[in-house]
Amino acid sequence: EAGVVQSPRYKIIEKKQPVAFWCNPISGHNTLYWYRQNLGQGPELLIRYENEEAVDDSQLPKDRFSAERLKGVDSTLKIQPAELGDSAVYLCASSPPTGMNTEAFFGQGTRLTVV
Amino acid sequence: GDSVTQMEGPVTLSEEAFLTINCTYTATGYPSLFWYVQYPGEGLQLLLKATKADDKGSNKGFEATYRKETTSFHLEKGSVQVSDSAVYFCARLSGGFKTIFGAGTRLFVKA
Numbered sequence: 001e002a003g004v005v006q007s008p009r010y011k012i013i014e015k016k017q018p019v020a021f022w023c024n025p026i027s028g029h030n031t032l033y034w035y036r037q038n039l040g041q042g043p044e045l046l047i048r049y050e051n052e053e054a055v056d057d058s059q060l061p062k063d064r065f066s067a068e069r070l071k072g073v074d075s076t077l078k079i080q081p082a083e084l085g086d087s088a089v090y091l092c093a094s095s096p097p098t099g100m101n102t103e104a105f106f107g108q109g110t111r112l113t114v115v
Numbered sequence: 116g117d118s119v120t121q122m123e124g125p126v127t128l129s130e131e132a133f134l135t136i137n138c139t140y141t142a143t144g145y146p147s148l149f150w151y152v153q154y155p156g157e158g159l160q161l162l163l164k165a166t167k168a169d170d171k172g173s174n175k176g177f178e179a180t181y182r183k184e185t186t187s188f189h190l191e192k193g194s195v196q197v198s199d200s201a202v203y204f205c206a207r208l209s210g211g212f213k214t215i216f217g218a219g220t221r222l223f224v225k226a
Binding site for chain 1: 212
């Protein structure tokens, strides 16, 4: 079974430029998450989707970050414009429709460097 | 809010040594608890989990027991190998869906 697929693996951009990350969750997983992991820290949730609906985006900096999950499968996370402090690893995860208390399955992440 | 606290690293051990990485969580509700591992250059992988008090999660020689009375979920392994070198994250579920992670503990195992 294929895992969560993210692209690109690495991205280097200049500040003030836009950037987008893509995620393909595990087939059949209706819950999708975007996390951000700063260097030396644990991941922190940015947004959670149930199918195509964003049900928890309280930690998403909405002035510059946006996300979408059209058709309830793939998702994209965008930053526009990027700032130096956005340098981090962006992780996508998904979990199956078995209700609460189930673990999330993570992709390999996209390492973003803003210079 | 909900949180997870784990011991700071790095932890450096010789091969075949005993490993303990301490983890405590905020005691709101009865959350599922997890240990995730991140090997160099790879994504997060679930190592083990426990969903209720006194459950013991185990995998690849690692174990952790859900202790409600001490709100702890310490990770242990009796004999570590060089291949266990990685960053280990303790985590809990919040509200049934959101995973809250600790800061991670880096483990180095020397041959």
